[in-house]
Amino acid sequence: MTITQLNYVLAVAEHLNFTIAAEKCFVTQPTLSMQIQKLEEELEIRIFDRNKKPIQLTEVGKKIVEQAKSIVNEADRIKDIVEQQKGFIGGDFKIGIIPTIMPTLLPMFLKNFIRKYPKINLIVEEHTTDEIINRLQKGQLDAAIAATPLNESDLKEIVLYYEPFVGYFPAEFRNGLTELSPNDLNVNDILLLQDGHCFTNGILNICKASKLDQSQNFELTSGSFETLIGLANEGLGVTLLPYLHTLNLSENDKKNIIEFADPKPSREVSLIFPKNELKIHIVDALRQTISGVVKGAIAFQDIAIISPKLNR
Incomplete structure (x- = not known):
């Protein structure tokens, strides 16, 4: 039994196709x-049932794959230990970021990071929270940035910052409001991101509601904050935004921002990685870089953390 054989097994288990697995491993299919x-x-067993299309793991094969992941990870850890001992911080590092964080956070830290760590090939992918959890657990991502807590027993979370929610209320919706409280919000008046966004779950948790009123005249969701802002400006409703997103708004749009009274509803944003993460030195480099650039942008103290998981 060799590490190479176990890597081949893991590739086939992931893709359920020998040809694709061979391509990913840079060897011929035979x-x-x-x-x-x-x-x-x-x-003296079969790991894969080749009679099924696509091929499937046998019951014992499923157990072997789980053990193989641990063995391969531990073998890779030897290289990791040597690299850390030599002070080398480099190589490929694949990180996932949720869509409601990517557009604002990535431009804030990426240039600083690649300048400070030129030997790291940072591969950034945008995924929903559920996709991130799945990919981290399968070893398809080295780390991720998402709203927490996620309470996944096999993942570790290091808090990067706390980001308040703010209201976006054009003049016709203000009704004299100068600051918000959760009691001022009616979920049926709020323009929301599409289902699957943990930011939407956070808004619903603030509103103490889990679904929209189906009797309203229309139900409108979007995939981007820019669309929600545009719709609000057209008089179709109000919305909530993450604080960092408001920093790049036009001066005219900033007039529509209303902050929450203390304690401000906020999301916890963390760096997430498997507990057996091999490249912990790169994780720490990311943490230091991001914390350094965000520290000057967010200075709120009195906050209340809102869960990214929908409270039923």
Whole structure:
């Protein structure tokens, strides 16, 4: 049994296709198939059921794959230990960021990070929170940035910052409001992001509501804050925004911002990674860089953390 064979097994388990797995492993399909077959013969079991289309893991194969992940990770840790000992901070590092954080946070830290750590090839992907959890658990991401707490037992969270929600209320919706409280919000008046965004879950949690009133004249959701702001400006409703997103608004749009009274409803934004993360030195480099640039932008103290998971 070799680490190479286990890597081939993991590739086939991920893609459920020998040809694609071979491409990902940069070997020919016959070479990959032969090595997996040798492993199956050595263990005297079948890891994959090749009679099904697409191929599937056998019951014992599922257990072998889980153990193989641990073995391969621990083997990779040896390289990680050596690199840290040599003071080398580099190589590929794949990070996922949720859509409601990516547009504002990434421009704030990326240039500083790549200038300070030129040997790191940072691969940034945008995913929903559920996709991020799934990819971290499968080893398809090294780390992620998302709203927390997520309460996943196999993932570790390091808080980067706390970001308040703010109201976006054009003049016709203000009704004399100078600051907001959750009691001022009616979920059926708020323009929301599409289902699946944890930011939407946070808004619903603030409003103490889990669904829209289906009797209203229209139900309107969007995939971007820019669209929600545009719709609000057209008189179609109000919305809530993350504080950092308001920093780049036009001076005219900033007049529509209303902050919450203390304690301000806020989301906790964290760096998330598997508890057995191999590249902890890169995780720490990211944490330091992001914390440094955000510290000057957010100075709120009295906050109330809103869960990114919908309270039923």
